[in-house]
Amino acid sequence: MLQFSDATRQQALALIEKYPRKSAAIIPLLHLAQKEFGWISEEAELAVAQLLDVPVVSVREVSGFYFMFHKHPPGRYHLQVCHNISCSLLGAETILDWIREHLGIESGQTTPDGLFSVERMECLACCDRAPAMLINDELHVHLTRDKLAALVEERRRQAPPPEPHPTDNHESMET
Amino acid sequence: MPELTIDGRAVQVPDGTNLILAARKLGIDVPHFCYHPGLTVVGSCRMCQVEIEMGGRKRMDLACANQAADGMVVRVNTPETIKARKGVLEFLLMNHPIDCPVCDDAGECKLQDYYMVHGLYQNRLDVPKWHKPKVYSVGPRVILDAERCVLCSRCVRFCDEIWGDRQLGIFGHGSEEVLINYPGKELDNPYSVNVVDLCPVGALLEKKFRFQRRVWYLKSVKSICPRCSRGCNIYLHVDQDHDYKQPGKRVFRVKPRYNPEVNRWWISDRGRNGFDFIDQNRVGVPRIQDEEVTWEEALGRAAELIRAGLKTWGPQGLGVLVAPSASNEDAFVARRLLRDLLKLEHVDFDVPSSDQPQADHLLLTDDPYPNRQGFRDLGFGPGEGGMRTADIVKAAQNGKIKGLIVAGTDLEGVLGDRAAGLAEKLGWLICVSYAGDALWQRAAVGLPMAVYAERPGTFTNFKGKVQKFEQALTPFGASQPQWLIWQRLAQKLGAKWSYEDERAVFKDLSQGKPAYDTLDWFATFGAGPGPYNDNWYMW
Ligand code: SF4
Numbered sequence: 001m002l003q004f005s006d007a008t009r010q011q012a013l014a015l016i017e018k019y020p021r022k023s024a025a026i027i028p029l030l031h032l033a034q035k036e037f038g039w040i041s042e043e044a045e046l047a048v049a050q051l052l053d054v055p056v057v058s059v060r061e062v063s064g065f066y067f068m069f070h071k072h073p074p075g076r077y078h079l080q081v082c083h084n085i086s087c088s089l090l091g092a093e094t095i096l097d098w099i100r101e102h103l104g105i106e107s108g109q110t111t112p113d114g115l116f117s118v119e120r121m122e123c124l125a126c127c128d129r130a131p132a133m134l135i136n137d138e139l140h141v142h143l144t145r146d147k148l149a150a151l152v153e154e155r156r157r158q159a160p161p162p163e164p165h166p167t168d169n170h171e172s173m174e175t
Numbered sequence: 176m177p178e179l180t181i182d183g184r185a186v187q188v189p190d191g192t193n194l195i196l197a198a199r200k201l202g203i204d205v206p207h208f209c210y211h212p213g214l215t216v217v218g219s220c221r222m223c224q225v226e227i228e229m230g231g232r233k234r235m236d237l238a239c240a241n242q243a244a245d246g247m248v249v250r251v252n253t254p255e256t257i258k259a260r261k262g263v264l265e266f267l268l269m270n271h272p273i274d275c276p277v278c279d280d281a282g283e284c285k286l287q288d289y290y291m292v293h294g295l296y297q298n299r300l301d302v303p304k305w306h307k308p309k310v311y312s313v314g315p316r317v318i319l320d321a322e323r324c325v326l327c328s329r330c331v332r333f334c335d336e337i338w339g340d341r342q343l344g345i346f347g348h349g350s351e352e353v354l355i356n357y358p359g360k361e362l363d364n365p366y367s368v369n370v371v372d373l374c375p376v377g378a379l380l381e382k383k384f385r386f387q388r389r390v391w392y393l394k395s396v397k398s399i400c401p402r403c404s405r406g407c408n409i410y411l412h413v414d415q416d417h418d419y420k421q422p423g424k425r426v427f428r429v430k431p432r433y434n435p436e437v438n439r440w441w442i443s444d445r446g447r448n449g450f451d452f453i454d455q456n457r458v459g460v461p462r463i464q465d466e467e468v469t470w471e472e473a474l475g476r477a478a479e480l481i482r483a484g485l486k487t488w489g490p491q492g493l494g495v496l497v498a499p500s501a502s503n504e505d506a507f508v509a510r511r512l513l514r515d516l517l518k519l520e521h522v523d524f525d526v527p528s529s530d531q532p533q534a535d536h537l538l539l540t541d542d543p544y545p546n547r548q549g550f551r552d553l554g555f556g557p558g559e560g561g562m563r564t565a566d567i568v569k570a571a572q573n574g575k576i577k578g579l580i581v582a583g584t585d586l587e588g589v590l591g592d593r594a595a596g597l598a599e600k601l602g603w604l605i606c607v608s609y610a611g612d613a614l615w616q617r618a619a620v621g622l623p624m625a626v627y628a629e630r631p632g633t634f635t636n637f638k639g640k641v642q643k644f645e646q647a648l649t650p651f652g653a654s655q656p657q658w659l660i661w662q663r664l665a666q667k668l669g670a671k672w673s674y675e676d677e678r679a680v681f682k683d684l685s686q687g688k689p690a691y692d693t694l695d696w697f698a699t700f701g702a703g704p705g706p707y708n709d710n711w712y713m714w
Contacts, residue, residue: 055340
């Protein structure tokens, strides 16, 4: 059974305190879980449900609704490409095409070296600077194929020597 | 009590009544998917939009989530509301497979009905539809086609609010959103099939009824569930006219019938699965030993055996067991024959059953019989010094009781192999039965009995409520209602009385008994007063 670390647990309990109903803290706790475990697995959902005293079904209904919660272990750099109206009109699909051509991955997939993963995102609230994308937590706007190529190249160079992938981490915790 | 106007007509409703119920009081149907009077209001389907005018201001809003107020003017059908609902329908049909010809729900589907009323427009979409799980077993008794689902969440709320366990959820986002069970959980609660009634479309279907019959061939008859002592109000859905598919199958499904005092909108899966005995292993011809005979011969023989038994063994040598699955009318006539006329002592109805229900917080009781209370109220039971069931069976096994009459009992289920042995120990066994069980095989006289669905009658539930069931089917073969078998036997044994039909028996048995006064034989009772008074199980 997956467990929160003591520190995260304390943070979670403090968060729960802030809300009139425990179930209102599902989203903040999912964020904590994602930070701690890297992605939202069934076990992570269960850990959240237990802390909140809600059926695990309710946690899944929330985590499944939001694309910001990863349903698979993401890569070291998680490219979250908005494909809502403004971004689509200004070329979100060409961005996704570039990723497919150059990284060989589709939405929901990770490169074999674990470096990049991609997700079709819902609105990032940057319609004025479309097309937009998040790489992990940083926002990149006015994207073009060239700009994207540079961003990816930069990440590749920056990449630290292969460290244990969040998945491996996760699995070692399970066993 | 606020008074409001709906589509030009004034109506007064109790405080807190929402606009769907208020309109229904006038016979106006406000289209809706997610609203159900037995569940919380979520207002998610947007189908019940109406025009509400209040204090000079007009707005379009949900009928389910707005309560009636004094002076409110509501318009259900205006060009704007119809356009709004058309829009909702178009969204719902966008990814819907439109497979009505092979869908069991066709004919009782809200999406289909509302489309016929509002739509008949062409699909404007030229991109492929989303695909979702189909023919997916979501639980032991329910099958899911998620592509047909309109995401109303009625089924989710039923599990959560009525049963009390979140077995289903709506997961995902946008067009990918899907109603399904959580991994590792099943829709297996003892009331699971209620979600099939609640589902406004053909997404959730009853496995037992799947591809059995088109719903428009079914005749719906008001009945009472015979599978525990709650006496839930039901409809039996029968079809005797299209025998080509499954010869001999007449009952196809059981649906709940709203009764606020007994079962509200729900019934248990036990009740829903409890009709197989009506069409299986039935007996329809009277027998003397192995020989098929006429009713006259069989009844004559039975009367002879009883008379001779009384002479040689006396009343102490005879025992009678009648299962309280029989109606009040059966019990009343049986008592007149067995206790009043023949003066038998060892007469009992507290017979065991091999089919024990498990009581829970919702409806099921732990009594497998529907009419134990009725038998008690009518004074059916042993005379002074008479034995109860267990002792009667024992006495029959050790030879103290020599002649035994059983009616509708499940002795084979309870005694197993010993049931056959019991018959062998006796001087004679008279068996009144609907099923060809071990006792029937060994009876000196076998009298085939009609089941409750093949005649009208009344049951008294464990709280003392007397409820009527209607005749849904013609009796199997030459079988006859139990009360009539007792009556004809009584006439052979010298009784001067006779009743014309069940109603005459009921009139006699209810004389001077306040518990029965509320029941009017001709009234289609069951549903209480109010806007729910509904002939249909679908909402
Ligand atoms: S399966 Fe039926 S009841 Fe459940 S959400 Fe879908 S349409 Fe509603």
